[in-house]
Amino acid sequence: MQELTALLGVRLSVNADVREAHGAGYSYHECMPPDVVVFPNTTEEVSGIVSICAKYGIPIVPFGAGTSIEGHVLALRGGICIDLREMNQVLEVNKDDMYVLVQAGVTRNQLDELLEGTGFFFPIGPGVNATLGGMASTRASGTNAVRYGTMKDNVLSLTAVLPDGKIIKTGSKAKKSSAGYDLTRLLVGAEGTLGVITELTLKLHSEPETIYAAVCAFPTVEAAVATAIKTIQKGVPIAKIELLDAAMMGAINRYSSLDYEEVPTLFLEFHGAVAEVEGQILKVEEYAHSFGAADFVWEKDEARRKRLWRARTDAAPSAMALRPGAKLMSTDVCVPISQLAKCIVDTQQDIEKTGIMAPILGHVGDGNFHLTILINPEDNEEFERAKALNERLVRRALAMGGTCTGEHGIGVGKLQYMALEHGDSLDMMRAIKHAIDPQNLMNPGKLLPEQ
Numbered sequence: 001m002q003e004l005t006a007l008l009g010v011r012l013s014v015n016a017d018v019r020e021a022h023g024a025g026y027s028y029h030e031c032m033p034p035d036v037v038v039f040p041n042t043t044e045e046v047s048g049i050v051s052i053c054a055k056y057g058i059p060i061v062p063f064g065a066g067t068s069i070e071g072h073v074l075a076l077r078g079g080i081c082i083d084l085r086e087m088n089q090v091l092e093v094n095k096d097d098m099y100v101l102v103q104a105g106v107t108r109n110q111l112d113e114l115l116e117g118t119g120f121f122f123p124i125g126p127g128v129n130a131t132l133g134g135m136a137s138t139r140a141s142g143t144n145a146v147r148y149g150t151m152k153d154n155v156l157s158l159t160a161v162l163p164d165g166k167i168i169k170t171g172s173k174a175k176k177s178s179a180g181y182d183l184t185r186l187l188v189g190a191e192g193t194l195g196v197i198t199e200l201t202l203k204l205h206s207e208p209e210t211i212y213a214a215v216c217a218f219p220t221v222e223a224a225v226a227t228a229i230k231t232i233q234k235g236v237p238i239a240k241i242e243l244l245d246a247a248m249m250g251a252i253n254r255y256s257s258l259d260y261e262e263v264p265t266l267f268l269e270f271h272g273a274v275a276e277v278e279g280q281i282l283k284v285e286e287y288a289h290s291f292g293a294a295d296f297v298w299e300k301d302e303a304r305r306k307r308l309w310r311a312r313t314d315a316a317p318s319a320m321a322l323r324p325g326a327k328l329m330s331t332d333v334c335v336p337i338s339q340l341a342k343c344i345v346d347t348q349q350d351i352e353k354t355g356i357m358a359p360i361l362g363h364v365g366d367g368n369f370h371l372t373i374l375i376n377p378e379d380n381e382e383f384e385r386a387k388a389l390n391e392r393l394v395r396r397a398l399a400m401g402g403t404c405t406g407e408h409g410i411g412v413g414k415l416q417y418m419a420l421e422h423g424d425s426l427d428m429m430r431a432i433k434h435a436i437d438p439q440n441l442m443n444p445g446k447l448l449p450e451q
């Protein structure tokens with residue numbers, strides 16, 4: 001402790017409230033606070049902290065904004081939480097090479113504001129104001145991924161502190177490279193189990209000339225998903241295509257006093273030059289009609305477009321408002337798109353049989369959807385029913401060639417599915433972890449089930 005205090009002075013806390021605030025994240029898991037929380041300013045300070053931890057065998061949990069939902073930041077073995085919020089500087093915006101260099105604690109909203117008016121944007125955005133270090137560490141995506149990819153596609157290079165305190169830089173600023181193992185993509189999605197990311201070079205994208213948004217009601221989930229599949233298969237470069245089921249539309253109506261039809265609904269966004277975008281809308285509207293949908297409601301004016309999308313943006317709080325005091329257990333399976341309708345419909349039948357409240361929203365262009373399961377954490381029987389529903393869903397998705405998590409990550413909540421999904425290749429993941437972190441100090445107990 002003396003060595004840490006000498007390094008950080010007042011940027012270290014053992015206050016119970018501060019520790020509590022770092023012990024759960026946005027998850028339904030019970031809070032497990034760290035012993036100490038530290039707030040470094042620089043990569044060198046992170047290296048100093050990690051070196052002290054390596055010397056004394058102290059566990060480390062990196063912390064961004066704490067919005068992860070699978071118990072990623074629980075301090076299962078106590079130790080030190082490294083909160084990167086003070087590392088919030090945008091270090092370079094390079095318009096010629098279309099990248100931005102940021103410290104890991106820069107948040108999504110902060111980057112958006114900084115880029116406003118530059119003609120560029122960063123497309124990855126979870127529904128909350130996460131940090132870019134946290135987003136890289138969970139390999140996050142969100143509504144734009146169908147066109148612009150996920151964090152794995154948008155991080156060019158990283159600076160990271162390894163478990164022995166060594167500072168490394170991965171990748172380069174070049175658009176592509178064949179030079180050796182891809183350490184950038186190894187650290188992206190590592191959930192803080194291999195090192196602490198301190199800086200990221202991120203790809204920028206040109207702002208589209210125009211953006212149109214549309215909403216369309218469907219008679220069935222199958223019809224909505226069939227429209228999404230046809231849109232993707234026909235190569236329409238749609239920017240967002242999101243499904244909300246009837247239960248979620250009901251939640252939104254109640255939350256925002258709206259009067260949408262309570263049926264499966266697609267929210268769509270189109271990016272490009274005006275003529276291109278209008279052509280895309282006509283095509284997708286024709287596909288929707290062929291599956292029995294009504295006409296699109298669409299907007300191009302920015303304020304009205306944002307109002308139209310507000311219903312989708314408010315989906316999570318709308319669902320939460322259905323059951324005040326409940327905790328959110330979000331599922332996150334992702335399946336090959338041809339299997340998506342069946343996976344959702346089978347799951348809806350399962351929800352009905354289980355008698356649990358679980359409105360659905362999906363990034364359907366990617367085959368990814370979430371049940372927003374609302375549970376009373378005090379009610380053990382209900383909690384077990386919810387977990388069983390989640391498990392059946394994961395097994396259904398895996399049987400269809402999918403994954404237990406499209407974008408939220410493993411944390412502790414999905415550990416039990418890693419062997420089921422990866423089989424023998426889990427051994428290679430364990431070998432990598434052991435080679436890089438032989439003392440198992442970096443976020444221990446997460447991502448890899450222990451043997």
Ligand SMILES: Cc1cc2nc3c(=O)[nH]c(=O)nc-3n(C[C@H](O)[C@H](O)[C@H](O)COP(=O)(O)OP(=O)(O)OC[C@H]3O[C@@H](n4cnc5c(N)ncnc54)[C@H](O)[C@@H]3O)c2cc1C
Nearest residue numbers: 064065066067068126127130131133134135137141192197
């Ligand atoms: C309402 C709601 C909606 C959401 N919607 C989406 C969505 O649409 N798409 C999506 O992908 N996610 C979504 N999420 C999940 C969440 O926002 C993401 O997982 C996000 O990427 C976490 O970022 P964070 O900064 O909060 O990280 P944290 O929660 O602080 O940390 C997440 C993990 O990364 C590690 N970590 C954090 N920073 C670093 C670092 N600098 N170096 C190494 N490891 C680090 C932590 O140890 C932890 O394991 C949503 C969450 C909520 C609550």
